[in-house]
Amino acid sequence: MNLSESYKNRLSELAGIQWLPKTLYHFTPTKNVKSIMKNGLIPKYKPNRKYYSDKFTSNAVYLTDVPLINSVNLPSDLDYEEKITILKINTSFLDISLFVVDDDYYDLYLQDDESIEDMGEEIKSSERLLDSLKKETGVAYQGIIPVKAISIFKSYDYSDCPPNC
Numbered sequence: 001m002n003l004s005e006s007y008k009n010r011l012s013e014l015a016g017i018q019w020l021p022k023t024l025y026h027f028t029p030t031k032n033v034k035s036i037m038k039n040g041l042i043p044k045y046k047p048n049r050k051y052y053s054d055k056f057t058s059n060a061v062y063l064t065d066v067p068l069i070n071s072v073n074l075p076s077d078l079d080y081e082e083k084i085t086i087l088k089i090n091t092s093f094l095d096i097s098l099f100v101v102d103d104d105y106y107d108l109y110l111q112d113d114e115s116i117e118d119m120g121e122e123i124k125s126s127e128r129l130l131d132s133l134k135k136e137t138g139v140a141y142q143g144i145i146p147v148k149a150i151s152i153f154k155s156y157d158y159s160d161c162p163p164n165c
Helices: 003-014 030-039 103-109 116-124 126-134
Strands: 023-029 061-063 083-090 099-101 139-141 150-157
Touching (some): 023 061, 030 150
Antiparallel strands (some): 083 150
16 A cells, blocks of 8 residues: 555545544643643643634644654744653543644634634534644644543654654
8 A cells, every 4th residue: 555545545534424533642841741641631721823712722732643743833832952742642532522623723724714703613523623634733622631541652852853753
């Protein structure tokens, strides 16, 4: 199977009734891991972009299906001199109704005549969520991610990260 076929198969899988991949990833400073492994991932209000609203993306945990640090948009307040840990999230423990598109999606992919307010419940639609993942902006989860859903995928110094890590 070549890369193109693999990509088509992945899109077909995600486009089904259940759009949600079995695994998503969350990037965090390593200093936060002990607390996360004790309390779970607790949503916070810290969007990365200008298009945000308490009604839509507040109190969210931002997740991606890409476990490569150089392929995701990390928060602007992240200290790139510290260690970064990628957490692996088993989505079978999550409530699918608590997902919305990532705040970056609004900035990058809304049409000129679209606004967040106009989208309403569409920000939770399978089509928009799949599009948000496909365009590598990720998704936002508006609930607490329990400890049982979290495992450590990889930790490293961001400053030592080669181009494909």
